[in-house]
Amino acid sequence: QMQLVESGGGLVQAGESLRLSCVASETIFSRAVMGWYRQAPGKQRELVASISKYDHTNYADFVKGRFTIFRDNAKTTVSLQMDSLKPEDTAVYYCNAKSGALYLWGQGTQVTVSS
DSSP states (O other): OOOEEEEOOEEEETTOOEEEEEEEOHHHHTTOEEEEEEEOTTSOOEEEEEEOTTOOEEEOGGGTTTEEEEEEGGGTEEEEEEOSOOGGGOEEEEEEEEETTEEEEOOOEEEEEEO
16 A cells, blocks of 8 residues: 655744654655655645655755755655744645656645744
8 A cells, every 4th residue: 555644743933843754655665755845825836855765865945954854764754854944834744755657645734833
């Protein structure tokens, strides 16, 4: 069964931190580029960060220096550590797995940052 299950969203104040986690089935995790996207109300979904199976990372400019993506291969989990959160980081965050023709999304988790 191929699925992504996210956790860790919530409500925080500006400057605080949150960690999002996404558990993937092993068949996906071992071969996919794992990523986090976000979608704010009225805006398009956008890439936040991604990490390959070789631990090559890619970050959107708006999170560089604040967010860190990392994988735990033993737990088939990809996490996003979000520090120094800003109100403009408020969005639904989605876990994503890409491998060839496979393109899989999680259900999304809400992150709200108050000023």
